[in-house]
Amino acid sequence: MTRKDNNPIVSLLSRIVSPFIMLFALYVIFHGHYSPGGGFQGGTMLAAAVLLIRLAAGREISQLQFKKSWGTPVGSVGVFIYFFTGFLALLMGGNYLDYSFLPLGLEAPVTRGWGILSIEIGVGLAVMGILVAIYDDLLEGEPND
Amino acid sequence: MTDYIIGHYAYWFTFILMMIGFYGMTMKKNLVKKLIGMNIFQVSIIIFYVSTAVKWGGTVPVLDLNISIADTSKYINPLQHCLMLTAIVVGVATTGVAFALSISIFKRYKTLDEAVLIERMIKDNESDK
């Protein structure tokens, strides 16, 4: 890009809008049991909120919000949550990814509901981290705009 | 005949979309245009799957207390929606990898045009020997 100046209107507006996008993304993830939504959609919206600041404020300033080196670790944490939930069910005596064996002390259907929530959080983190990481990697070596 | 056309025209339009994507993949010379064609192809397949999930008079596959689940024709088929949800995100990932590959091609050969790229690759190979 050849843009030299920073437009204050775009910068201020994106700074106001980004937290609300994140809040709505969290709503989409955690309300995915009762309405259309879930980990993939919420994770994509979280990534959109981060990338909005990336586009509006430039890459140097946006490091304050989400560092460039965090993308891949956040994605790995998401995948690890998924694997760990499956292994926990395996250790408690059930099949792999059979959430009714999770040690919560509730009835089987309710336990499965909580297991699904854990899975959704893992998927959301993974999608967010990897999308931001792909964007950052594609701009690697470009001059800052 | 009218029933047949009303029941099948959506499939035909997705096939036309698929052919547009295939045209972009096979006949365009620029690598980025090929990628755009690949994405159009992918979207056409997603639309095709979702269009097979429709039931007339059915609602979204989220449980509603006012609509009984004893009559499954009141809810559309949830399986295709689940499969395409994962397909969309995998599509984003493959597009990212493809763009990364084309960026590294451009960094080395300074072109994205197919014919020029093959010429430069051959020249590069010969100069290496």
Added chain:
Amino acid sequence: MKYVNYLILVVFAGLMIAASDNLPNRGDANAPANREISPAGSKGAAYYYIQNSKTDSNTDNMVTVILADWRGYDTLGEETVILTAGLICYLLLRKRRKTDDTKR
């Protein structure tokens, strides 16, 4: 050569449209994919999903239950695909150090 490409496109489109001839009508609630008993005699998947999502997992959204519970392996492999794509982008586009440039 260009005409061969166009011919392949037209033949492919004709093949797809001819194959769609046997598909059920769009929106048909009695299509084989939506029945309780499939034509092969086994239980229909979509019928089971709609009937048992609340009793099996205490969740209203059937798509979520299919995604995370009944087809959990599918989502697990798919998430591994995303992570692999991110790692590939990182490995392809990271800045190479000076010492790596001596031998490509």
